[in-house]
Amino acid sequence: MxxxxxxxxxxxxxxxxxxxxxxxxxxxxxxxxxxxxxxxxxxxxxxxxxxxxxxxxxxxxxxxxxxxxxxxxxxxxxxxxxxxxxxxxxxxxxxxxxxxxxxxxxxxxxxxxxxxxxxxxxxxxAGIASVIPTEKNPFILIDSGAIIDSTPENLLDFGIMGSIYAKKILGVSNPRVGLLSIGTENVKGNELTKSAFKLLSKSNLNFVGNIEGRDLFENPVDVVVCDGFVGNVVLKTSESVATAVVRWLKREFKKNPIRILGAILAKGAFESVKKKTNYxxxxxxxxxxxxxxxxxxxxxxxxxxxxxxxxxxxxxxxxNVNHIIIEEIKAHHELIEEHKRTSLPIT
Amino acid sequence: MxxxxxxxxxxxxxxxxxxxxxxxxxxxxxxxxxxxxxxxxxxxxxxxxxxxxxxxxxxxxxxxxxxxxxxxxxxxxxxxxxxxxxxxxxxxxxxxxxxxxxxxxxxxxxxxxxxxxxxxxxxxxAGIASVIPTEKNPFILIDSGAIIDSTPENLLDFGIMGSIYAKKILGVSNPRVGLLSIGTENVKGNELTKSAFKLLSKSNLNFVGNIEGRDLFENPVDVVVCDGFVGNVVLKTSESVATAVVRWLKREFKKNPIRILGAILAKGAFESVKKKTNYxxxxxxxxxxxxxxxxxxxxxxxxxxxxxxxxxxxxxxxxNVNHIIIEEIKAHHELIEEHKRTSLPIT
Known part of the structure; x- marks a missing residue:
């Protein structure tokens, strides 16, 4: 190749x-x-x-x-x-x-x-599928910034493609797909996520429903589906918070001789986390x-x-990820067409 | 009272x-x-x-x-x-x-x-103004979840109200206001933020432009303006990442006797951070x-x-926060009316 x-x-x-x-x-x-x-x-x-x-x-x-x-x-x-x-x-x-x-x-x-x-x-x-490390297993965030102002159909595509990525590249057997929203009930969210929720529910995916920001790092799902704007903000905010917390702790560790000694003894802990979160x-x-x-x-x-x-x-x-994507999208063709017929345009 | x-x-x-x-x-x-x-x-x-x-x-x-x-x-x-x-x-x-x-x-x-x-x-x-702690100064995130599917005018209102909050409750003299987006240039973002950027630029606020998720915890601004959906996701994701990182580190600290000793000596570091981030x-x-x-x-x-x-x-x-808000909104009346006349509806 x-x-x-x-x-x-x-x-x-x-x-x-x-x-x-x-x-x-x-x-x-x-x-x-x-x-x-x-x-x-x-x-x-x-x-x-x-x-x-x-x-x-x-x-x-x-x-x-x-x-x-x-x-x-x-x-x-x-x-x-x-x-x-x-x-x-x-x-x-x-x-x-x-x-x-x-x-x-x-x-x-x-x-x-x-x-x-x-x-x-x-x-x-198209959507960007980023792999986000957590203490247990990484999850895929799609779309993490390829497009903004997505439609519900885009979000279904992201779910399908992210699921294939998780299966084929990360080796997850039956990837759980979640929709990033602001509440776990299906009625919660904005117009986009409420409509995408209906589509994802009817898909062949192992769709587990809405997930909230607070749950992201508890590994409730293998694939997180969202709009590229939200995904990009989440990706960058997560990196920023993690960096800020570690840097802050390190600075606190240097504030007196006893803490410095402690930090030296426990140095490996920081290194382990750093290694596992290393992009x-x-x-x-x-x-x-x-x-x-x-x-x-x-x-x-x-x-x-x-x-x-x-x-x-x-x-x-x-x-052969692309070939599988084409097949899966074909399998969802009816669902997408039906959704387009029955939905009012949301933008 | x-x-x-x-x-x-x-x-x-x-x-x-x-x-x-x-x-x-x-x-x-x-x-x-x-x-x-x-x-x-x-x-x-x-x-x-x-x-x-x-x-x-x-x-x-x-x-x-x-x-x-x-x-x-x-x-x-x-x-x-x-x-x-x-x-x-x-x-x-x-x-x-x-x-x-x-x-x-x-x-x-x-x-x-x-x-x-x-x-x-x-x-x-209405918008929810949450105070988010960082190592240096806290910032205000508005709207952190009161409404979803906001308009550019809502985002201007959030900027005005957040700025008054920062001034009157947090004591910041000339609060810097940033618009949460996916790039720092004014052309970056979704339809909502691009339109809100124009409005905020013409306001009386100390508007410093777009800010990205990656900068949030570097204290570039005192007030972060965003849609309630995005704000809620950011708020919950940030809490979740911070909790996950600290928990992960603590678990790493327990992995061998030397690290445990280090952790005991450096315990105060975790406590300092915890105290300062305490809601x-x-x-x-x-x-x-x-x-x-x-x-x-x-x-x-x-x-x-x-x-x-x-x-x-x-x-x-x-x-008298509400009184000041009413006055400031009045001062922006012309700007908002002009924006409504010249903008196409975005939703």
Whole structure:
């Protein structure tokens, strides 16, 4: 399989993507990579990092432009057609790559994938499936920011795709799907979630109903479905709270010599939690619902994170995730059509 | 001033509200309380807890019904007219109380206040202003769940009311107001926030623009404005993440004898954080925008939390918060009317 890697994407690019690429090539003998970016620079780093050993499974594609982390997504697709992100996605369109991995500007990746590849049959909007660690098992949050102002049908699609992701990539046998809302009863929520609740209830999914923010980290479900606006706020707020609490505790630990001694003795506790919540292990989010496999890695991806993102791309290809999504969406076709006929438009 | 206290509201009622009432009466000599609930029971507990010392400033109002934590809000207002919540709110309507404090079913309190008291002139919907602790200063999250499916005008009202709360109750001199969204640029967000951004930018507020979930706990603003659905999800998710992280760390601390020793030495660190994040200190959320002063205390309120909720009610009355809100809303009248004329309806 061929995976296009955005060598210019992320805070530590091109160094980190290239190191991650070499790691992945060593680990997965069936993976071929196309390193997309400023070719002279990429090549120089690649060979400096002893890429020679795996060079048979690498190609380089030169691009003259880079999308910055703050560039407006749609503009970047329109005006930076020779960016590493656009070129990566184009490789899928041309059939020259099976998947793309980028730690670059998330919005730009979503925009490029949507514009160049379009969505899978039966799906109107793509969703980002992020893996959120908890003390027990991770859960999937979908959509965590691909689209905003979703419809109930989008939310059903997210449930279907998230469930397939949980099954095929995380190995959960019968994933429990929950709808993020502000009360557990079916009558609670906004217009969007109330309508989505009805749709999800009639689906083939293992839908357990509404779940609240307060329950998220108690592992009541494997897949959390929500609008991209809410999902993005939840994702970023959760990261922010966790970071703030740990930092605060660490500062409190330094306030007197006895606490400092305690902190030294208990250091391993912080490290265990840090390790288990480390985004590097999860390899980035999958943009689900597009004609192609697209992994959005964390902006601050280390080589390990990039390597894991390549692993997720590889698994999605091996498991044929997109094919299963198409079949499942087909199976829900009647339900969606009936819902459209009987519902008033909500926006 | 006379404050009606829902003696039957909260997980530890009637014990906890009554103890909190006695504490508050000792602390604030200008406060008179009306204890609303099952009179024989309330009276018995009140005198058992040595209420005699403050009994001159206490009245009792008997009610035969109680709203449960899981009762549907609107139903409870319609069918439990003799509940402690409904009677408390009615006392304000009749002019027999200046404020109400309840740790009962939040939705029922909001519904009763909205139905019996209605909103202040110029305000179409009330919002819940919750105080969220951080390592440095707390911030106000408004609306944290009073209404869902808000309009841009509602969000402007929340900004105005939250700013007044920050100034008058938290003592912030020129409160910075931020709009919760999914990117810091003004073009980012959903239809609601993009439209609200324009309105807030033209207001008299110290509006600093969009803020993201990732920044919330870095204290970039004093007031966070958002839709009640999003606010409720953020509030509950934040509590849930903080609890989960602390619990997880504590469990890690117990994994071997050295860590246990470390944990004992550093125990004070956890206690400091716990103390500063303790909702008891903040005394509950203020339901802003209604014709009356209404404090919604935490469901699991201790006597201390109830006492602080009474303190907040007292301060809101002394500071004449509602009067200032009416004036500020008046000052924004032109802006709101112009916005309505020039905007397309978004819902």
């Amino acid at each position: 061929k995976i296009a890697l955005d060598a210019m994407g992320g805070d530590y690019a091109p160094d980190s993507p290239i190191s991650g690429a070499i790691e992945a090539l060593h680990l997965f003998p069936d993976v071929h990579l196309i390193l997309v970016g400023n070719e002279p620079i990429v090549k120089e780093i690649f060979y400096k990092k002893n890429g020679q050993a795996v060079q048979q499974r690498v190609e380089f594609l030169h691009t003259s432009q880079v999308v910055g982390m703050e560039d407006p997504p749609i503009e970047s697709v329109r005006h930076k057609r020779d960016s590493s992100i656009s070129r990566c996605v184009e490789l899928i369109k041309k059939g020259e790559a099976d998947a793309v991995v980028s730690a670059g500007n998330t919005g730009a990746v979503v925009a490029a994938a949507t514009v160049y590849l379009r969505t899978l049959p039966g799906i109107s909007r 590097e292990e999860y390899g980035g989010a999958l943009l689900l619902g597009i004609r192609g496999t697209c992994i959005i890695a964390h902006g601050s991806s280390t080589p390990k994170a990039i390597c894991n993102a390549i692993r997720v791309a590889r698994e999605a290809l091996i498991q | 006379k404050i009606a206290l829902d003696a039957m509201g909260g997980d530890y009622a009637p014990d906890s509200p009554i103890s909190g009432a006695i504490e508050a009466l000792h602390l604030f000599p200008d406060v008179h309380l009306i204890l609303v609930g099952n009179e024989p029971i309330v009276k018995e507990i009140f005198y058992k807890k040595n209420g005699q010392a403050v009994q001159q400033r206490v009245e009792f109002l008997h009610t035969s019904q109680v709203v449960g934590m899981e009762d549907p809000p609107i139903e409870s207002v319609r069918h439990k007219r003799d509940s402690s919540i409904s009677r408390c709110v009615e006392l304000i309507k009749k002019g027999e109380a200046d404020a109400v404090v309840s740790a009962g079913n939040t939705g029922a309190v909001v519904a009763a206040a909205t139905v019996y008291l209605r909103t202040l002139p110029g305000i179409s919907r 008891e200190e903040y005394g509950g959320a203020l339901l802003l925008g209604i014709r009356g002063t209404c404090i919604i205390a935490h469901g699991s309120s201790t006597p201390k939390a109830i006492c602080n909720a009474i303190r907040v009610a007292r301060e809101a009355l002394i500071q």
